[in-house]
Amino acid sequence: MPERAPGGGYSVFTDTMADMTYPEVEQSVRDGAVVLWALGVIEQHGPHLPLATDIYVPAATLSEARRLLAARGIPSVTVPPFYWGVNVASASFAGSFEVRPEVMIELMKDVFANLKKDGFRQVFCLSGHGEALHNQTILAGVKAGCNASALEGSVIIAPAMAKRLGFDLADPHLALLAPETDAPQPYLDIHAGEWETSVIWGLYPEVVRAEIVPTLEPTNYGPSDLAEWRKGHDHSRRKTPNGYFGSPAAADPARGPAIIAEQAQRVADAIAAKVAARPKRPA
Numbered sequence: 001m002p003e004r005a006p007g008g009g010y011s012v013f014t015d016t017m018a019d020m021t022y023p024e025v026e027q028s029v030r031d032g033a034v035v036l037w038a039l040g041v042i043e044q045h046g047p048h049l050p051l052a053t054d055i056y057v058p059a060a061t062l063s064e065a066r067r068l069l070a071a072r073g074i075p076s077v078t079v080p081p082f083y084w085g086v087n088v089a090s091a092s093f094a095g096s097f098e099v100r101p102e103v104m105i106e107l108m109k110d111v112f113a114n115l116k117k118d119g120f121r122q123v124f125c126l127s128g129h130g131e132a133l134h135n136q137t138i139l140a141g142v143k144a145g146c147n148a149s150a151l152e153g154s155v156i157i158a159p160a161m162a163k164r165l166g167f168d169l170a171d172p173h174l175a176l177l178a179p180e181t182d183a184p185q186p187y188l189d190i191h192a193g194e195w196e197t198s199v200i201w202g203l204y205p206e207v208v209r210a211e212i213v214p215t216l217e218p219t220n221y222g223p224s225d226l227a228e229w230r231k232g233h234d235h236s237r238r239k240t241p242n243g244y245f246g247s248p249a250a251a252d253p254a255r256g257p258a259i260i261a262e263q264a265q266r267v268a269d270a271i272a273a274k275v276a277a278r279p280k281r282p283a
């Protein structure tokens with residue numbers, strides 16, 4: 001593998017099974033590899049970021065997490081990212097796709113069955129898209145996939161997010177991240193704002209409309225604006241006619257790799273904890 005920034009590499013197939021051969025996949029099964037899977041959605045991310053932002057971010061995180069896990073003796077393979085997700089907030093913008101939750105769940109079941117067929121045992125799913133229904137659907141898909149295939153599957157998620165979605169923190173299908181320690185900010189940065197723009201600009205500069213970024217005024221929105229935005233479709237389009245919720249112009253591409261490296265560390269920690277808790281495979 002060529003040296004590159006943490007998580008970097010333009011293709012979302014970077015570091016995934018899609019760039020492996022079948023004997024390499026068979027060897028990874030024999031090595032006891034865990035499976036990693038990013039699940040995002042193709043949706044608008046303002047006039048400056050690509051539609052695939054919610055795929056690029058978790059793909060980069062898992063790419064870096066793989067390297068951290070390998071350093072701890074935990075081999076892994078990454079499934080090509082899932083990008084036909086559930087979408088409400090951006091659904092009325094061009095280029096935003098939404099599939100029905102039942103379609104996503106059925107597809108996840110089949111992917112789990114394929115992984116079982118290959119001999120894998122443990123799957124970790126990471127969402128790149130914050131919407132409630134998308135993430136609830138991922139957990140439902142993991143549970144359906146595990147029930148149908150007898151795989152062990154977990155959703156990697158922050159405890160605060162899990163609580164907001166109504167998940168039971170003791171659910172065995174959750175791999176909880178260490179809580180974040182971000183300082184509170186006066187305004188919310190939710191979608192295609194400072195955080196996402198920094199990451200995409202830092203890791204995938206080819207796909208950022210960098211000349212537009214400094215011209216984008218901050219939304220300066222708080223929790224009540226977010227509640228309105230979350231109603232989705234026309235509500236969110238009225239609230240954020242330019243498609244972003246936050247401050248893209250405050251982004252700094254130099255921070256992108258560090259953001260992903262920090263996130264990948266937390267993801268690797270959560271996976272390693274689950275792997276350590278797993279019963280040993282009979283010899």
Ligand SMILES: [Zn+2]
Nearest residue numbers: 053054192196
């Ligand atoms: Zn996003």
